Amino acid sequence: MIYDLRLLTLNAMIKMKVGDWLILFLSLLLVPLSWSMTQSDSGAVAAIEVTVGNQPPVVYSIKGRQQITVTGELGNSVIEIRDGKVRIISSPGKRQLCVLSGWHQQSGDNIVCLPNKVGVSLISNREQFDGINF
Amino acid sequence: MKKNINITEEDRKIAAFAALAIVIHVLESSFPSPFPGIKPGLANIITLLVLFRYGWRFAAWVSLLRVTAGSLLLGTFMSPTFFLSLSGALASLLAMLLLWSSIRPWVGMAGISILASISHVMAQLLVAWWLFIPHRGILALTPILIATGIFFGLFNAIIASSIEKRLTDTV
Numbered sequence: 001m002i003y004d005l006r007l008l009t010l011n012a013m014i015k016m017k018v019g020d021w022l023i024l025f026l027s028l029l030l031v032p033l034s035w036s037m038t039q040s041d042s043g044a045v046a047a048i049e050v051t052v053g054n055q056p057p058v059v060y061s062i063k064g065r066q067q068i069t070v071t072g073e074l075g076n077s078v079i080e081i082r083d084g085k086v087r088i089i090s091s092p093g094k095r096q097l098c099v100l101s102g103w104h105q106q107s108g109d110n111i112v113c114l115p116n117k118v119g120v121s122l123i124s125n126r127e128q129f130d131g132i133n134f
Numbered sequence: 135m136k137k138n139i140n141i142t143e144e145d146r147k148i149a150a151f152a153a154l155a156i157v158i159h160v161l162e163s164s165f166p167s168p169f170p171g172i173k174p175g176l177a178n179i180i181t182l183l184v185l186f187r188y189g190w191r192f193a194a195w196v197s198l199l200r201v202t203a204g205s206l207l208l209g210t211f212m213s214p215t216f217f218l219s220l221s222g223a224l225a226s227l228l229a230m231l232l233l234w235s236s237i238r239p240w241v242g243m244a245g246i247s248i249l250a251s252i253s254h255v256m257a258q259l260l261v262a263w264w265l266f267i268p269h270r271g272i273l274a275l276t277p278i279l280i281a282t283g284i285f286f287g288l289f290n291a292i293i294a295s296s297i298e299k300r301l302t303d304t305v
Contacts, residue, residue: 010244014288014295019233019241023248027284030252035277 045107048086050079051119062086062122072116079120091116148192152199155180159204171258171279174286175251177204178226182243182294187301190227190234197223214266218258225257226250243291243298251287255279 006012016024049057052070060068060081067089068079075092085105088098093115104111107124159177167173177200185193201223205211210219229250233241259279263272 010288014244014292015242016244017240017242019237020243020245020248023241023245024284024288027248027252027280031277031281031284034280038273038276 045084045105045122046124048079048081049119049121049123051121053117057119057121059123070118072113072118074116077113077116077118086111086120086122088113088118088120091118144188144192147188148195148199151180151184151192152196152203155196155200156204156207159200160207163204163208169278171275172282175254175290176293178247178250179290179294179297181226181230181250182247182291183298183301185230185234185246186243186294186298190231193230194227197227217265218261221261222254222258225253229253243295244288247291247294248284248287251283251290252280255283 010016014020045062047059047062049059050068050070051057052072060066062081062084065082066080068081069076070079071077072092077091077098078089080087080089085103087103088101088111091098091113093099093113098111098113098118101111104120104122107122109122111120112118155177158180162173162176165173178197180200181193181197184196198220201216201219202211205213205216205219208215210216227250229252230246233246233249256276256279259272259276263269
């Protein structure tokens with residue numbers, strides 16, 4: 001049995017008029033176009049918010065390198081910022097959870113040194129959401 | 135009080151085609167999808183067929199009846215799913231109407247189906263964004279949805295046109 005490969009072309013399967021080809025190609029162009037428009041770095045961290053106790057949060061830039069020392073309930077917590085990443089170097093809490101959690105770089109993340117009442121939130125310019133369920 | 139409702143031949147045809155579309159709609163909803171939100175939309179084969187045989191008004195009836203009755207059968211009536219479905223159906227009907235009334239002689243099922251399919255996913259995406267998940271992240275799905283929209287739009291058009299060839303004029 002001889003198979004005719006021409007049957008596999010689009011024209012053999014459906015009658016394609018000029019407008020059909022035009023719509024097909026224009027809509028195929030939409031794919032890379034919409035890709036470049038929507039696949040931006042929406043998760044990029046713009047800044048961090050440091051909250052100590054009941055004080056209003058203080059915003060720091062995430063760029064470059066710096067160490068911030070804040071004084072909380074029990075003593076000093078040292079926050080290190082390095083090229084878009086944040087970690088806690090030292091904090092007086094007993095279990096050292098915030099120090100052990102290491103580097104954070106995802107917007108929406110939070111580092112909390114609970115005993116010392118120090119919180120660091122990584123914020124971006126975009127609105128955030130955690131999850132949704134119906 | 136007795137009221138007579140005149141059921142025309144056209145009404146019967148609309149009901150019959152809508153019934154076909156509803157069956158496909160319900161069957162398709164039980165197919166597993168590898169990706170939430172992506173499905174072939176096979177019920178639109180019926181809408182396409184009806185559009186080409188009986189015109190736009192007829193297609194609008196079949197499509198909207200399918201969305202409403204389909205959601206009643208699936209238990210999603212008035213739920214987010216229903217509004218997503220409805221917005222998609224309205225958008226693709228609008229796209230069909232625009233093409234049908236403007237460049238009708240130059241387009242066939244393929245073009246209309248592809249454009250209707252893209253309008254469908256884009257309307258759903260915007261409604262999902264405005265009503266349910268107001269986060270830009272959801273717009274990142276756009277290229278994937280458009281690509282699958284083109285594929286299934288063309289796929290449905292091929293099936294619809296091959297059915298059209300086999301349909302007799304008595305239908």
